[in-house]
Amino acid sequence: MSTSIRGGDEILLAFARALRAGGVPVTQDRAHDFLAAAALLGADDPAGVRVAGRSTLCAGPDDLARFDQVFEAFFNVRGGLPRPRPMVRADPSAATLPLDEGESGQADTADEIIRAVASSTEVLRHRDVASLDATEKQRLAAMFATLRPRPPLRRTARHQRWHRGRIDASRTLRSSLRRMGEPAEIAWRRRAMKARRVVLLVDVSGSMSAYADVLLRLAHRLTQGIGNVETFTIGTRVTHVTRAMRLRDPERALIAAGETVPDWSGGTRLGETLRFFLDRWGQRGMARGAVVVVFSDGWERGDASVLAEQMARLGRISHRVVWVNPHRGKEGYEAVQTGVVAALPFCDDFVAGHSLATYADLVEVLADA
Amino acid sequence: MSSAGDVARLLDATGYLADDELSTVTYLALSMQRPLLLEGEPGTGKTALAEALAESLDLPLVRLQCYEGIDATQALYDWDFPRQILHLRALEAAGAGPDVEEAEKSLYDERFLLARPVLAALQQSPAVLLVDEVDRADDEFEAFLLEVLSTWQVSIPELGTVKAATPPVVVLTSNRTRELHDALKRRCLYHWIEHPGLERELQIVRSRAPEVSEALARQVVEVVQQIRGVDLTKPPGVAETIDWARSLHHLGTAELDLETAATTLGALVKYREDADRVKRALDQLLRT
Numbered sequence: 001m002s003t004s005i006r007g008g009d010e011i012l013l014a015f016a017r018a019l020r021a022g023g024v025p026v027t028q029d030r031a032h033d034f035l036a037a038a039a040l041l042g043a044d045d046p047a048g049v050r051v052a053g054r055s056t057l058c059a060g061p062d063d064l065a066r067f068d069q070v071f072e073a074f075f076n077v078r079g080g081l082p083r084p085r086p087m088v089r090a091d092p093s094a095a096t097l098p099l100d101e102g103e104s105g106q107a108d109t110a111d112e113i114i115r116a117v118a119s120s121t122e123v124l125r126h127r128d129v130a131s132l133d134a135t136e137k138q139r140l141a142a143m144f145a146t147l148r149p150r151p152p153l154r155r156t157a158r159h160q161r162w163h164r165g166r167i168d169a170s171r172t173l174r175s176s177l178r179r180m181g182e183p184a185e186i187a188w189r190r191r192a193m194k195a196r197r198v199v200l201l202v203d204v205s206g207s208m209s210a211y212a213d214v215l216l217r218l219a220h221r222l223t224q225g226i227g228n229v230e231t232f233t234i235g236t237r238v239t240h241v242t243r244a245m246r247l248r249d250p251e252r253a254l255i256a257a258g259e260t261v262p263d264w265s266g267g268t269r270l271g272e273t274l275r276f277f278l279d280r281w282g283q284r285g286m287a288r289g290a291v292v293v294v295f296s297d298g299w300e301r302g303d304a305s306v307l308a309e310q311m312a313r314l315g316r317i318s319h320r321v322v323w324v325n326p327h328r329g330k331e332g333y334e335a336v337q338t339g340v341v342a343a344l345p346f347c348d349d350f351v352a353g354h355s356l357a358t359y360a361d362l363v364e365v366l367a368d369a
Numbered sequence: 370m371s372s373a374g375d376v377a378r379l380l381d382a383t384g385y386l387a388d389d390e391l392s393t394v395t396y397l398a399l400s401m402q403r404p405l406l407l408e409g410e411p412g413t414g415k416t417a418l419a420e421a422l423a424e425s426l427d428l429p430l431v432r433l434q435c436y437e438g439i440d441a442t443q444a445l446y447d448w449d450f451p452r453q454i455l456h457l458r459a460l461e462a463a464g465a466g467p468d469v470e471e472a473e474k475s476l477y478d479e480r481f482l483l484a485r486p487v488l489a490a491l492q493q494s495p496a497v498l499l500v501d502e503v504d505r506a507d508d509e510f511e512a513f514l515l516e517v518l519s520t521w522q523v524s525i526p527e528l529g530t531v532k533a534a535t536p537p538v539v540v541l542t543s544n545r546t547r548e549l550h551d552a553l554k555r556r557c558l559y560h561w562i563e564h565p566g567l568e569r570e571l572q573i574v575r576s577r578a579p580e581v582s583e584a585l586a587r588q589v590v591e592v593v594q595q596i597r598g599v600d601l602t603k604p605p606g607v608a609e610t611i612d613w614a615r616s617l618h619h620l621g622t623a624e625l626d627l628e629t630a631a632t633t634l635g636a637l638v639k640y641r642e643d644a645d646r647v648k649r650a651l652d653q654l655l656r657t
Contacts, residue, residue, distance in 0.1 A: 030555060037397050037558075041373070051393040055558040059551065060408075064561055158438050177454050230547075242548075283603070285504070285546025309642070313602065 008043040009035050015074050016057065022070040024063045030056055046075065125356045130210035130326070137214075141250065143356055144217055149225035150367035151195035152291050154319070158192050165190035196291055196319060198222065198229045198366060201277065203296035204261060205235040205268035211326045211354070212264070213254070215295050218359050220245050220253045222366075230286060234273040234296075235263040238280070268299055270339050271306030278313055291369045292318045293362075295353060297327055300339030307339055311346040320369045321346060324353035324362060372396065384576045385414070385421030386569055394560045395422070404518050404539035406554060409562030411544060412606015419499035419540040428538070432499045433486035435506035441513060445523055447483045456481070477527035487514075488523055494533040497540065503553075504543040511553050518556050567594050570607060577611050581618045588625045589614045592654055593637070599650045602640045612636040627655050 016031040033056040041048030050071060058064050124132075124140055132140060161168065168189035176184045200219050204212040216233075223229040223245040233239045244256035258264070278287065292314060300307055315321050323343060327333050329352030335344060344350060349365055352358040370376060376399070377392035387395065395418070398405040407415040423430035433444055453476050460472055490498035500514065517523060518539060522532040541557060543549060565573060571590045574581065581589075590610060597604045605613075613636040622629050630651050638644050 025551070027555065033401070033403075033558075036401060040397060040400055041393065047389070048393065051390050052397065054390070055394045055397060055560055058559050059554040060545075060548070060559075061561055156438065174450065177450075240548075279602075281545070284544050288546075 008038075012038055012043065012049070015053070015070075018074050019053075019057060019067060019070045022066050024057060024066050024070075025059075026057050049075075125360075128326075128330070128354045129214045129356075130354065140214070140356060141217060144221045144250070147218075147221050147225070147356075147360060147363055149222050149363045151226040151228065152198065152320075152366055152369040153193045154196045154289065155191040156194045159189040160192040162188050162190040164188050195226065195228045196289065196369070197286070198226060199282075199287055199290045199292045199318075200229060200231045201274075201292065201294045201296075202231065202233050203235065203268060203270070203294075204233045204264055204266075205299070206265045207268065207297055207299045208295075208326070209265045211295075215353070216241075216245075216254055216257055217250055218362075220250050222363075224248065226366075230281075230290075232277060232281075233257070233261045233263075234270065234277065235261075235268060236266040236273070237263050238273050238277045239263070240281075267301050268296075268339075269302040270296060270298070270300045270343075271302050271304070271308075271310050274307065274310040274314065278310060278317070282314065282317060287314060287318045289319050291320045291322065291366060293322045293324060293366070294343075294347075295324045295326075296339070297325055298323075298335075298337040298340030298343065300337070300342070304338040304342040308342040308346070311343045315346040315348075320348045322349040322351065322362070322365060322369070323347040324351055326352070326354040328352040329354050329358055370396070370399065379425040380418075380421050383421045383424045385417060385425075386565075386572050386576065387418070388565065388569060391418070391560060391562065394558055398558050399538060401558070402536050404541055404557045406541045406543065406549075406557035406559050407562055408543050408545055408559070410564065410604070410606055412608040413562040413564060414607060415540075415542040415562055416499065416501055419497055419542075422538060422540065423497040426495075426497070426538070429493050429496045430499060431486050431490040431493065431496050431537075432501060434501045435503050435510070437505055437507065439506050439510055443485055444487050444510070444513070445485050445517075446488045446525060447485065448477070449481045449483050453481050479528065482525070482528065487517055488531060490537045490539075491517075491521065491523060491531055491533040494537040495535050496537045498537045500539065500541045502544060503541045504546045504549060508550065511550050515550075515553050515556060518553075564597060564604070565607060567591065570594065570610060573607055574611055574614050578615050578618070581614045582623070585617060585622065585625065586614055589617065592625065592630070592651070595654050596637070596647055596650060599646055601638065601643045601646060603638070603643065605637045609637050625655065627651060630655065 012035055013031060016026050016034055020026040034053055037052035037056050038049050041052055043049060053071065054064060054067055058067050121139075121143065124136060124143065127136070129137070129140065159168070161171070165188045168187040171187035171189070172184070175187065176182060178184075200222065202212065202215045202219060208215075212233075216231075219229070219231045223231065223242070229245070230240075230242045231245045233241055239261045241257045241260050244253050244260055247253040247256055281287070311321070323340075325340065328335075328350065335341060335350075349369075351362055351365055353362060370379070373389070373393040373396040376396040377387055377389075380387045380392065380395070395405065397403070407418065409415055419432075420430060422428075456476060457472065460475070484492060487498065490496045503511070503514070521536045522530050524530045564570075567590060570593070571587055574586045574590055575583065578586070593605055593610045593613070613633060616633045616636045617625065617629065620629060620633065631648055634644055634647060638647050
C-alpha cells in the first residue's frame with residue numbers, strides 16, 4: 001500500500017489526531033487503516049468516512065461515543081465544540097517528603113530509633129486514615145507493600161497432574177502405550193485450582209473523599225499482588241480503572257486513575273451506578289462467580305429500594321459480596337444509613353476499612369472467600 | 370463485490386438483514402482482508418453474520434467456540450495418537466524392514482494430523498472462520514490467536530508450515546465479559562451491533578419466521594420495541610422476538626392480547642423481575 005499523502009488524507013489524519021486528543025487511543029497503524037478504509041469507501045462520502053473511522057479507530061462502546069462527539073465537532077462545525085464534561089479532580093498525593101526523617105532526628109542510639117519507628121509504625125497501622133496528615137500518609141503508602149494478598153481460589157473443570165488424587169486413566173494408558181503396552185507408572189490427577197476474579201467497586205463520592213486515595217492504593221496493591229483484579233470507581237458514574245491499576249508504580253497508577261475518573265467527590269447514587277455496572281460489565285460475566293468488594297459508607301442519595309434490588313442481583317451473580325465500610329470499625333457506629341440497611345441483607349461479609357490493620361484483615365477475608 | 374451495497378444484497382439473499390453501517394464494515398473487512406470484531410448485546414446477530422457470510426459467499430464455515438482453558442491443541446492441531454500406534458503395529462505385523470527412521474517419518478504424516486478449527490480454516494481457505502465468544506478464552510490464547518491472524522500461517526514442527534493461499538474471512542465475536550487486549554483489537558475492524566429499528570426488526574422476523582402472519586409480527590415487534598425502552602435487567606434480543614412470535618403463532622393467536630401475551634412472556638424475558646415489569650408495561654401498551 002502506498003504511503004504517499006493524498007489530498008484528503010491530511011484532513012483525515014488531522015481528524016485522527018483530534019480524536020487522539022479527545023481520548024481515543026489512536027495509534028499510527030490504526031490511522032493508516034483508517035486512511036485505507038476511507039479510500040475504499042470514498043473520502044468524499046461523510047457516512048463512509050464515519051463508518052471507516054468507527055471500525056478502524058474505535059475499540060469499544062466508550063470509544064464510539066467519543067468518536068461521535070469528535071466527528072460532529074470536526075466535520076460539522078455549527079455551534080462550536082460540544083460541551084466538555086466538568087472535571088473535578090483530586091490531586092493524587094505526590095511523593096516529595098522523605099520517609100523517616102521525623103523520627104530519626106535527634107535520637108541517641110540506633111536501638112532507640114528502631115524502637116521508636118517500630119512503635120509509631122504500629123500506631124500508624126491502627127490509625128484512621130482519614131485523620132492522617134500528608135507526612136503520615138506518605139509513610140502509610142510505603143507500608144502498603146507489607147500487605148500480602150492471596151487470591152481466592154476456585155476449582156476449574158479441568159484436571160492437572162498431581163502426585164495423588166484420582167487415577168488419570170488416559171495419561172496412564174498413553175504412557176504404557178509409549179512403552180509398547182508394558183504397564184508403566186500410574187498417573188494421578190486432581191481438579192486444577194484457579195484464582196477467582198476479584199472485582200473492586202470503590203466509592204469516590206464526597207462523603208468518601210478522605211478514603212478514596214487510600215482505597216485506590218489498596219486496589220493497586222491487590223491488583224499487583226493477585227493479578228486477576230478489576231477495579232471500578234463509583235460515584236455519579238462508573239469508571240473502569242483497571243488499566244491504571246496495572247501500572248507497577250503506585251504513584252503513577254494513582255495519577256493515571258485520577259486522570260480517568262471524572263466524578264471525584266461528587267454525589268452518590270449507589271443503586272443506579274451499581275445497576276449500570278451490572279448492565280454494562282457484571283452480568284455479562286465480569287461479576288459472575290467473582291468475589292465482589294464494595295468500598296462505600298452507604299450514604300445513598302437516591303432510592304434505597306433500587307440499591308436493594310441491585311445488590312440482590314449482584315449477590316445472585318457473584319460468588320461472594322464483601323462490603324467494606326470505613327465507619328464500621330469506629331466507636332458508636334451503627335448500620336443505620338439507608339444504603340447500608342438496604343444492602344446488608346445481600347452481603348456475605350461486612351468488614352471495617354479505615355486503617356491499614358483492617359485492610360490486612362480484608363486481605364485475609366479475600367483469600368478465604 | 371465492489372461496494373457495501375453488494376454485501377448488503379448478498380447477505381439479504383440469505384435472510385440476514387444488515388443495516389448500512391454493518392454492511393459497510395463487512396465490505397471493508399472483506400476487501401482489506403482484516404478480521405472483523407463484533408460486539409453487542411446477546412441476541413443481536415453476531416454469530417448469525419458469520420453464518421450468513423459463509424452461505425452467501427458459498428464458503429465453508431469453520432467455527433471455533435472459545436471457552437475457558439482452550440489451548441492450541443484444541444484450536445490448531447493435534448496428533449492422532451491411537452492411530453499412530455496402530456500404524457506402528459501394522460508396520461510390525463507386515464514385517465516391514467528395520468528401517469527405524471523411515472518408520473518414524475511415516476508416523477508424522479498428514480493423515481495422522483487432526484486439524485482443529487484454525488488449521489482447518491487455513492487449509493480449506495477460502496473459508497469463513499468464526500471465533501465465537503473470544504472473551505471467554507484466556508489472555509494467553511489471545512496472543513496465540515494474534516499470531517495466526519497476522520501471518521495466516523501455522524507452523525507444525527514435524528511437518529512444516531501451513532500457510533493459507535488466500536486469508537480466510539475471520540469473524541470474532543465478544544460479549545465483553547472482559548476487555549480484549551489492544552493488540553488483538555488493533556488487528557481487527559471493530560463494530561458494535563445495536564438492536565435493530567422497528568421496520569428492520571419486522572423484516573427480520575418476517576424472513577426468519579415466515580409462518581407468522583404480517584399483522585401479528587408487526588404487533589409483536591411494536592411491543593418488543595416498546596419493552597426495550599422499559600428499564601429491564603436483560604432487554605430482549607431479536608432472537609427472543611422471533612421466539613415469541615413463533616410461540617404465539619403456535620398457540621394460534623391471530624391478535625396479541627393481554628392474556629396470551631402474559632402467558633407466553635417466558636419466550637421474551639428471562640428474569641422474574643423483568644417479567645413483573647413487562648406485565649405492568651403490557652397493560653398500558655396493549656390497552657392503547
